[in-house]
Each structure stands twice: as structure tokens, then as C-alpha cells.
Amino acid sequence: MALFKTNNVKIKGIAACVPKEKLFTREYAYFNDAEKDLFIKSVGILERRVASKEITTSDMCYASAEKLISSLNWNKQEIDCLIFVSQSADFFLPATSILLQHRLGLGKHAMAFDMNLGCSGYIYGLQILSNLISTGQIKKGLLLVGDKSSLSTHVEDKSTYPLFGDAGTATALEYDTDSNTVYFNLQSDGSGEEAIKILDGGARNEVRDDTFEIKEIEPGIKRSRRHLQLNGIDIFNFALKEVAPNVNDLLQFAGIEKSSINYYVFHQANRLINESVRKKLKVLETEKVPYSIDLFGNTSSASIPLTIVVKLKEHLKNQHKKTLLSGFGVGYSWGSCIIDLDNIVCLDLIEI
Secondary structure (H helix, E strand, O other), X not given: OEEEEEOOEEEEEEXXXXXXXXXXXXXXXXXXXXXXXXXXXXXXXXXXXXXXXOOOHHHHHHHHHHHHHHHHOOOHHHXXXXXXXXXXXXXXXXXXXXXXXXXXXXXXXXXXXXXXXXXOHHHHHHHHHHHHHHOOOOOEEEEEEEEEHHHHOOOOEOOOOOOEOEEEEXXXXXXXXXXXXXXXXXXXXXXXXXXXXXXXXXXXXOOOOOOOOOEEEEOOEEEOOOXXXXXXXXXXXXXXXXXXXXXXXHHHHHOOOHHHOOEEEEOOOOHHHXXXXXXXXXXXXXHHOOOOHHHHOEXXXXXXXXXXXXXXXXXXXXXXXXXXXXXXXXXXXXXXXXXXXXXXXXXXXXXX
């Protein structure tokens, strides 16, 4: 099990950006009224934000980063690292992180690289950037995380289209010898590859003659081989089996009691999954588990920082909060983190 502890690193600020356009579950034409009621009750999504054709994940991450850098009064030439975590890159190549380094005006000395991860991506990205900064050789770094998941779903696929929203976020980390230890537990299991998958478009299955042909998979589910396929039952069983043990192992590794955690911020998979995990962890105080899925849907790797921005902003002003973060999904890939959010700059939600 990949258990880590990292010192000398502090989150200085978080910003999140979403598209202005809203789509409402009640207006989804391919649900009947009973399906709408059940979806809202179990999954918990009332509305989502969906990006126009012109807006990419990098645009939303750029807007978040530009405003966050300004709010922190950071000198862009002092930012030594930029990590972009997404499964909706601008191009097959070059890496989107490199494009963002130039677009943001960071110095050529800065290292930049992409990570192709989804729902666990924020936790993985935090661990890697924290580890790079902890030595003191890198003083400031940016973690840009998000997805334009609407690119990969078809409007007539009831199993995916109503679930996903688009968002891009920026998290600023800095070397700080006075910071408390950050703890991580990261795991993976590639046997779950079929649960969430896009079949065509990579090197294994290149684009072919029928890649973009829309086919009826079963009643209510139409998509092409370039669209996302999702097995909800497999994902539910995976989350129920793996997330709580991962969190419990992390708490034990860190020597921290559940009662001392102020907030548990889970990836916003769906409300039924998250509530099942909460109950399995025996976290009885529902106010400790914030939700943003009702207003934004499942925003993939952006969901944890987005939830912090829209739900915990006021609670983090001039306060010290011990926070447990947990991301889980496509891969399968999952992980958790215990980090102190101490008087961080948490910006108002950005809309573009």
C-alpha cells in the first residue's frame, strides 16, 4: 500500500472555474418524470455546468490559476512547477501543462507535466507536487486539475450524459517549514478498466470507420465507441469495497482519530455512493461531509477542490481545519489525504 507522509508544504490557495451554461435534470428530455425523481433522489444532481465548444479544460484551469496567482501576489517567475491533471487535454501532443506554462507567463525554468487521471487525480497530483516541494528545492507550485467530461458523453445515453459537469481548478502550494505533516494513501486496480472506459481514440484502438457511429447499446443508451461507457453497479461495488478501508488505513498510519477531522471532502461521484461510504466510515456528523454534486454534477478530478471552494470558503477564513480528502473512480484508481487547511485563500467561484 502506497502510504506517504510529507512535510514542509502548505496549500496557500484554491480557485475553481465553471462554465456559465446550466443544464437542469428536470429538463433532460430522455428521462420520464419517474426517472427524473429517482435520479435526483439517488444521484443527487439538480443541475450541471456544461462548457461550450470553444471552452476547454485548460481554459477553465487558466482562469482559475490567473486569478489565484494575482490574489496571492505571487511573482510568476518564482513558480517552479506546474502539474496539469486531466483526461481532456487540449491535444494528443504537446502536453497541455507546457501550453499553460507559456500562457500563464511562467519562467522557462519551471518544470511542467501532465497526468492522465480522473476522479483520483486531485489526490495523486497533491502527493506528487507536495513531495517535489517538501525538499525545499521547489518553493512554489501550481496544481491545475479538471475535466470537460461533456466532450465524452452522448445526449441519448441516460447512463452518462446527466451525470457529468465541466470544471477546472487551481491549487497553489508553497514550501513552508512551519506546516503540519500531510498524509497520503494511494491505490490502484487495473482489473476495473471496463467499468469506466472510452474504447477508441488511443494507440490500442485507433479511430476506425465506425468509431463515431451512434449505436443503441440497450434501451435508453445510445453512444459511439468514442463516448464514455460506464457500469454504475461495478463502480458502486468498487467504491463500497475500497474507499472506507483506504481512509481507515490512512487514519491509522497518521495516528489521527476520526473525531479530530473537521471535514471529509469526497469526490462527488453520486450522493448514494458517498452517503454509503460516509455510513461505512461511521461519520455520523453529516455537516462534516459537504456536497457540491447537486449544483455541478460529477466534475471528475475537479470535484474535491470545487467542493472546497463553493462549500467551505467561509469556514476556512482565519481558521485551522483538519481535512480528509478522498478521490476514487476510473482505473480503478483511488486515494485519500489528510491535510491541514489553515487560513487559505479560497476565491469566489469563477464563471466563464
